[in-house]
Amino acid sequence: MTAPFGMGPGNTVDIGIFDSRGHEFVEAPGFRGWSGTAKREFFIAPDCATPGYIRGPLFPGEWNVMLGVDRIQPAGARDDVTVTLTTEANELHHTTEPATTLLPARPEALVGRAEYDSPIPATTPRHGRWLRGDLHCHTVHSDGLNSVEDIVRHAVNLGLDFLAVTDHNTTTHHEELDRLSSFLEGPITLIPGEEVTTYWGHANTWGLREWVDFRCGDEESMRSLQRWVREKGAMLSINHPKCVGPPWLFEGWDGFPAMEVWQAPWRFYNWESLERWDGLLRQGERVVAVGGSDTHSIPPAPPRHPHGLAEPTTWVFVDGSATPSLPARPEVLVGRAERSTDEGAILDAIRKGHVFVSDAPNGAHLILTADEDGDGRFEKMMGDTVEAPEGKPVDFRVQVRGGMDRRLWLISDGVPIDIIPLSHVDTDYRFSLEPAGRSYLRAELRGYRGRPERGEVIWAMTNPIWLQATPRRSAASAPDEARVRL
Ligand SMILES: [Zn+2]
Ligand SMILES: [Zn+2]
Numbered sequence: 001m002t003a004p005f006g007m008g009p010g011n012t013v014d015i016g017i018f019d020s021r022g023h024e025f026v027e028a029p030g031f032r033g034w035s036g037t038a039k040r041e042f043f044i045a046p047d048c049a050t051p052g053y054i055r056g057p058l059f060p061g062e063w064n065v066m067l068g069v070d071r072i073q074p075a076g077a078r079d080d081v082t083v084t085l086t087t088e089a090n091e092l093h094h095t096t097e098p099a100t101t102l103l104p105a106r107p108e109a110l111v112g113r114a115e116y117d118s119p120i121p122a123t124t125p126r127h128g129r130w131l132r133g134d135l136h137c138h139t140v141h142s143d144g145l146n147s148v149e150d151i152v153r154h155a156v157n158l159g160l161d162f163l164a165v166t167d168h169n170t171t172t173h174h175e176e177l178d179r180l181s182s183f184l185e186g187p188i189t190l191i192p193g194e195e196v197t198t199y200w201g202h203a204n205t206w207g208l209r210e211w212v213d214f215r216c217g218d219e220e221s222m223r224s225l226q227r228w229v230r231e232k233g234a235m236l237s238i239n240h241p242k243c244v245g246p247p248w249l250f251e252g253w254d255g256f257p258a259m260e261v262w263q264a265p266w267r268f269y270n271w272e273s274l275e276r277w278d279g280l281l282r283q284g285e286r287v288v289a290v291g292g293s294d295t296h297s298i299p300p301a302p303p304r305h306p307h308g309l310a311e312p313t314t315w316v317f318v319d320g321s322a323t324p325s326l327p328a329r330p331e332v333l334v335g336r337a338e339r340s341t342d343e344g345a346i347l348d349a350i351r352k353g354h355v356f357v358s359d360a361p362n363g364a365h366l367i368l369t370a371d372e373d374g375d376g377r378f379e380k381m382m383g384d385t386v387e388a389p390e391g392k393p394v395d396f397r398v399q400v401r402g403g404m405d406r407r408l409w410l411i412s413d414g415v416p417i418d419i420i421p422l423s424h425v426d427t428d429y430r431f432s433l434e435p436a437g438r439s440y441l442r443a444e445l446r447g448y449r450g451r452p453e454r455g456e457v458i459w460a461m462t463n464p465i466w467l468q469a470t471p472r473r474s475a476a477s478a479p480d481e482a483r484v485r486l
Helices: 148-158 172-183 219-231 270-282 343-352 477-485
Strands: 012-018 031-036 064-071 128-134 162-165 189-198 201-206 258-263 288-292 313-319 355-358 365-371 385-389 394-401 407-412 415-421 426-433 440-448 456-462 465-470
Touching: 128 343, 148 162, 148 172, 172 189, 189 343, 258 270, 258 456, 270 456, 288 313, 288 343, 288 355, 313 343, 355 365, 365 440, 365 456, 365 465, 394 407, 394 440, 407 426, 415 426
Parallel strands: 128 162, 162 189, 258 288, 385 465
Antiparallel strands: 012 031, 012 064, 128 313, 189 201, 313 355, 355 456, 365 394, 394 426, 407 415, 407 440, 440 456, 440 465
């Protein structure tokens, strides 16, 4: 057990455990924890356990240690597993990390939050608001270096509206998230997640309050898992599909409702993920692009990767019904949520593709909308489908913040159809496009980061608006219709 997961040479053998209630694939009632290579030892007791492992009754019967063989050098490897049973559980505790974080009765740091620096200058004629958050991070419950509370406090200080904590192959952080949520007066929605971490690729689930199996080693088992997650009403989102991801090695790419197209700072090989995603869009796969920082450590823990929480930030538009407190034509509200927004509404927005991704919580904004019926209101947005008769151009609008000295790319069916240099911080760019012959339109904000010779990066990107041209009514059919009406 010498190499961390997916990195460097050496042998990698992971570990986890099932109790006597069963270890069947896809639904194993006996799952009691997994730590991969992050921990060399763990304990389980009735009242506490190593983070990543589930405390509780020590059911009598046959337990199974689960060893995951990621890589073994040709010379082979010797892997010893030592099991110690004791009635004095405390004897073991000093060798492990604390089982849980002890919260103060009412942690002050979790109540306040940073104010937004500025709102998006954009409006759409829809009720709702933009919320910003991070969909991917880790804690001591897997291979992260911080407690759940540390990560949540940091997210609150960044002003995030939501945070999904997605430890690898375990759910023991969920209880901590729910406990923290009960302390918060609503500034942030904490979403329990899991990074389903297989040796052939990683995928996030959000909002499922039960363990999701990760023992997929072939196409069939991944399909079974996809079905299982779908039947639970949840999503599987392919993570970091790029060479250093680790990559997605399953052949099946279809049927995943979302994909982490942007993981960590853009320069970390995200062009590869973007190309993969755009290829799926060209095939008509309506997979929603999301971002995830994949943060494993924040100060004061030593840095492990150059990943900062909410870098990138995923923005979701949460629909809200009209209320008397809203003006007749409410503007999109970007800003502090007055109360915790329901986790289900955030996940629903992701499912619909009402999402754009940007570099940071106070970074660029990019919103693509369309006026489907030509009434001057841009009522369709990213993730929606615009239907228009053949030959009738549709008006589109891109609202940009952070555009100064950057370029707006408009992309349809894998091809840039326009590249617009921007010279202002805020831009409201409008244009018309005929949907016929096109299946989607999306936007990117590109620009230099540092010296020009380093090339451009993406500062923000939208999900596509899907386009559908309806056949024009033929001249011959018009009289018939008129007769019917008469
Ligand atoms: Zn991963
Ligand atoms: Zn991760």
